[in-house]
Amino acid sequence: MKSILDSFNVSRIKPIRDLIYESLRQAIFEGELKAGDRLVEKDLAEKMNVSRTPIREALRKLETEGLVKHLPRKGVVVRGFKREDVIEIYSIRKALEISAITYTVENITDDEINKLKEKIEIMEILTYKEDTVSLFxxxxxxxxxxxxxxxxxxxxxxxxxxxxxxxxxxxxxMKKKKRRLKALEEHKQILQAVIDKDVEKAKNLVEIHLQGALNAYLQTFTEDVQDEFNEENT
Incomplete structure (x- = not known):
C-alpha cells in the first residue's frame, strides 16, 4: 500500500506548510506514524521533496496540537494518546454534540429522518455480519x-x-461485538427521540451513548507504549 507521505503532492493550491501538516497529521491518525516514531526534518524534506523550512513549521503546528513533542537528544517524536487525553477529547465531544442535538431536533427535515432510518437498517445488517469496516x-x-x-x-x-x-x-x-450491539441500540433510541421531538430525551441519550463509547475505549486502552516511551526519557 502506498504511503501517505510518499503520495504527498505540492501542486495542490495551498501553502506547502499546510499540505505537509495535513499529510503528517493524517499519517499519525491512520497509524502510519506511531507513538515514539522520530520525525527528522532532513528525512521528511527528502521524502516529501520540499525544503526543511515548511517541515519545521508543520512540526511546530503539530506540537501545538499535542500530536508530537520535542525531546532532548531525540528531537521531534510522535506523542501517544494518554488516558487523560482520551477523557478530555470525549468530554469536549459530549458538550458539543449535546448542544448540536438540541438544534437537530428543531431543524431536521423529513428527508434527513428517512436517510437516518436507512442508515440504521444498513448498520443493523452490518452489525450482525460483523463487517466492522463498512459499519464504521x-x-x-x-x-x-x-x-x-x-x-x-x-x-x-x-x-x-x-x-x-x-x-x-x-x-x-467497534472491534468489540458487545459495544457494536449496544451502539446500534443507542443510535435507534437517539433517532426515535429526534423523531418524537423530545429534546431532553435526545440530549440524555447522546450523553449516555458517548459515555458508553468512552468507557468501552478505556477498557481496551493500554499505556504500554506510552509507559515504555516515558521510561526511556526519565
Whole structure:
C-alpha cells in the first residue's frame, strides 16, 4: 500500500506548510506514524521533496496540537494518546454534540429522518455480519447527517475539528461485538427521540451513548507504549 507521505503532492493550491501538516497529521491518525516514531526534518524534506523550512513549521503546528513533542537528544517524536487525553477529547465531544442535538431536533427535515432510518437498517445488517469496516463508514454517515441537521455551521466545524481523534478511538471500540450491539441500540433510541421531538430525551441519550463509547475505549486502552516511551526519557 502506498504511503501517505510518499503520495504527498505540492501542486495542490495551498501553502506547502499546510499540505505537509495535513499529510503528517493524517499519517499519525491512520497509524502510519506511531507513538515514539522520530520525525527528522532532513528525512521528511527528502521524502516529501520540499525544503526543511515548511517541515519545521508543520512540526511546530503539530506540537501545538499535542500530536508530537520535542525531546532532548531525540528531537521531534510522535506523542501517544494518554488516558487523560482520551477523557478530555470525549468530554469536549459530549458538550458539543449535546448542544448540536438540541438544534437537530428543531431543524431536521423529513428527508434527513428517512436517510437516518436507512442508515440504521444498513448498520443493523452490518452489525450482525460483523463487517466492522463498512459499519464504521455507515456509522460515520449516520452521525454526519445527525450533526449537520442542527444547521449550526460553526458548531459543526468545531465538532469536525475532533473528528479524526474520534475516528481513531471508534475504530478500536467497534472491534468489540458487545459495544457494536449496544451502539446500534443507542443510535435507534437517539433517532426515535429526534423523531418524537423530545429534546431532553435526545440530549440524555447522546450523553449516555458517548459515555458508553468512552468507557468501552478505556477498557481496551493500554499505556504500554506510552509507559515504555516515558521510561526511556526519565
Amino acid at each position: 463508514n455507515v456509522s460515520q454517515e449516520f452521525n454526519d447527517i445527525l450533526i449537520r441537521a442542527c444547521r449550526m455551521p460553526r458548531l459543526i466545524n468545531l465538532i469536525n475539528t475532533y473528528l479524526e481523534y474520534l475516528e481513531q478511538f471508534r475504530r478500536v471500540t
